[in-house]
Amino acid sequence: MVVHLILSSLVLVAAAQKPTSSPAHRILPGWFPNACTLVICGPPEGGLKGEKQDLPRIQELWGPPGTPPNPGSKGxxxxxxxxSLKTEMKNLQVQLDTLKSIITKTQKVLLVPNGVMVGEKIFKTDGSRGDFDAAQANCEHMGGTLAVPRNAAENSALHQIVAWHNGRAVLGINDRATEGKFEDLNGQVIEYSNWAPGEPNNVGNEDCAEMHPDGKWHDRGCALEWLVICEF
Ligand SMILES: [Ca+2]
Ligand SMILES: [Ca+2]
Known part of the structure; x- marks a missing residue:
């Protein structure tokens, strides 16, 4: 009799837990509310989507497995x-720098009207005077350098300013490093000159140069005082 009662109870419990077609959210008799069920599925027949069919495409883009993409790959x-974008950005930067340079030069010409433009260069003076080192320092303070004519056109432009002042202006060249080799402020031997006849003659150790009102150059001592003309 006891055995019969136990078997009957098991049959009732099994019947209560039999799955039905009822909605999943319905709490079935004998189930615990808020309990979880773990479902483990095997891979679908034919493999996972994108596993095999996408492999050739991936290898086409990136090469065989285990190899990094190379520059010639379709990836x-x-x-x-x-x-192309990098090159375009560089070109734009160059144009921007050029524009800034032109604006800066224009502002300087407006601020100091006693200037002459020749090519992309501007010679100008604020009327100050000084020896070679003071003149260079003054020009650097204004954002320029001491005037150095590089060709006949530039020499003519600088000559205009010197003639207006009817004086002598110091040039941004000297032969302090090597006697007889006049260099610009960057240490480069000058390629253009407009020396007066008999100059440079280094009389009494003349290592700097001045422009006379006739546009000709003379070497002179660097401690003299001249009109300061800068270039920008
Ligand atoms: Ca000299
Ligand atoms: Ca001389």
């Missing part, structure tokens, strides 16, 4: 466009 299709 680098964006590289030429990227390089």
């Amino acid at each position: 680098d299709n964006n590289l030429p466009e990227l390089e």
Whole structure:
């Protein structure tokens, strides 16, 4: 009799837990509310989606497994466009720098009207005077350098300013390093000169140069005082 009662109870419990077609959210008799069920599924027949069918495409783009993409692979299709953008940005930066330079020069010419423009260079003076080192320091303070004519046109432009002042102006050249070799302020031997006849003669150790009102150059001692003309 006891055995019969136990078997009957098991049959009732099993019947209560039999799955039905009822909605999943319905709490079935004998189930615990808020309990969880773990469902483990095997891979679908034919493999996971994108596993096998996408492999050739991936290998086409990136090469065989275990190898990094190379510059010639189809995965680098964006590289030429990227390089093109970089080049374009560099060109824009150059144009911007040029524009800034022109604006800066224009502002300086407006601030100091006693200037002459020749090519992309501007010679100007604020009327100050000084020896070679003071003149260079003054020009640097204004954002320029001491005037150095590089060709006949520049010499003519500088000559105009010197003639207006009817004086002598110091040039941004000297032969302090090597006697007889006149260099610009960057240490480069000058390629253009307009020395007066018999100059430079280094009389009494003359290592600097001045422009006379006739536009000709003379070497002179660097401690003399001249009209300061800067170039920008
Ligand atoms: Ca000399
Ligand atoms: Ca001389």
